[in-house]
Amino acid sequence: MNTTRRRFLILAAGGGMGALAGLLHGSRPASATCAAASRETRAAGGLFAAQRTSRALGSEISMAVLHRKPGSAAAALDAAFAELELVEELMSLYRPHSALCRLNRSGALCEPHPYLVSVLTQAQAVSAASGGAFDVTVQPLWKLYAAAHKEGRLPDLREVEATRRLVGWQRLDVDARRIQLASPGMAVTLNGIAQGFAADRALAALRRHGVAGALVNTGELGSLGRKADGSAWKVGIQHPRVEDAYIELAQLDGRCLSTSGDYATAFSADRAYNHIFDPRTGSSPPHYSSVSVVADSAAEADALSTALFVLPPSAGDALLKTYASAEALFVTKSGTVRSTRSFPSASQS
Numbered sequence: 001m002n003t004t005r006r007r008f009l010i011l012a013a014g015g016g017m018g019a020l021a022g023l024l025h026g027s028r029p030a031s032a033t034c035a036a037a038s039r040e041t042r043a044a045g046g047l048f049a050a051q052r053t054s055r056a057l058g059s060e061i062s063m064a065v066l067h068r069k070p071g072s073a074a075a076a077l078d079a080a081f082a083e084l085e086l087v088e089e090l091m092s093l094y095r096p097h098s099a100l101c102r103l104n105r106s107g108a109l110c111e112p113h114p115y116l117v118s119v120l121t122q123a124q125a126v127s128a129a130s131g132g133a134f135d136v137t138v139q140p141l142w143k144l145y146a147a148a149h150k151e152g153r154l155p156d157l158r159e160v161e162a163t164r165r166l167v168g169w170q171r172l173d174v175d176a177r178r179i180q181l182a183s184p185g186m187a188v189t190l191n192g193i194a195q196g197f198a199a200d201r202a203l204a205a206l207r208r209h210g211v212a213g214a215l216v217n218t219g220e221l222g223s224l225g226r227k228a229d230g231s232a233w234k235v236g237i238q239h240p241r242v243e244d245a246y247i248e249l250a251q252l253d254g255r256c257l258s259t260s261g262d263y264a265t266a267f268s269a270d271r272a273y274n275h276i277f278d279p280r281t282g283s284s285p286p287h288y289s290s291v292s293v294v295a296d297s298a299a300e301a302d303a304l305s306t307a308l309f310v311l312p313p314s315a316g317d318a319l320l321k322t323y324a325s326a327e328a329l330f331v332t333k334s335g336t337v338r339s340t341r342s343f344p345s346a347s348q349s
Contacts, residue, residue: 049064050067050073057218061084062216076210087198103188110178126304127169136172167279168186193306199256221258290309290330293308
């Protein structure tokens, strides 16, 4: 996966949890296999707390969990981090042996892992709903812009148009027996959904291990239950123009949060050209500097935040109405902030 495009400030103080390490500041372990775990401690309400930080999926990873049984929090974290390692083994663009890299090299993958089928099926559903605004086959555009950026330039219109012909979610065939790209040169990136999918898988592992409350950060955020003091998890959404500042507080009460922004990887100084592409034009969309989505599923929030970033406001609002659990916060290029009526703003609660 490419470098993450989101950053969050976790406001986990209170209830014996403390602040999650390694998000805006703190240590950066080298890999998911070198995760750092704090000792299990007693928290409010007779719960036992543990947290762990690492780096995986192109992002800094943190998890904090609460369990009713002593000694069980660490085992739950082990299971959740094992899920992250599996997702990376399948979906990384930086591990040559990953299933995704093998698909991109050969154009086809037989007997794919169920996780890969699941994430691509979810991606295709959002592509269909958004009229192709979300499209996992934009990887050739990423490669084009990255290569041109190394040469100190932007790609010209002819290069963009030639590359755009390699993009098209409808030419990606997905079923349980085989995944197939229609044309040579096509390639898939899961950077717009895999981190959310990983958060969903980690949360599922924590549920299986009886976790009472948790906050998971895989580059996308997911939550279970509440903090030990009974309050909801609160997170600060990265300000798209001010380093280490947040533009809004969101309250997560068993839901998930994703942000897509133009600030993490830019190909031009004004961020007009960045790593989020409109598949229909081959350029970056002009409307927003960031879009944040809260939804029941982290994968859904992840893909929707990208689709809404690409779509013009009226089309994005229409798309959002088709997802009953989703709420969004938009920051325009000029700095105007607007949100849907039920966006869970903690700053106003």
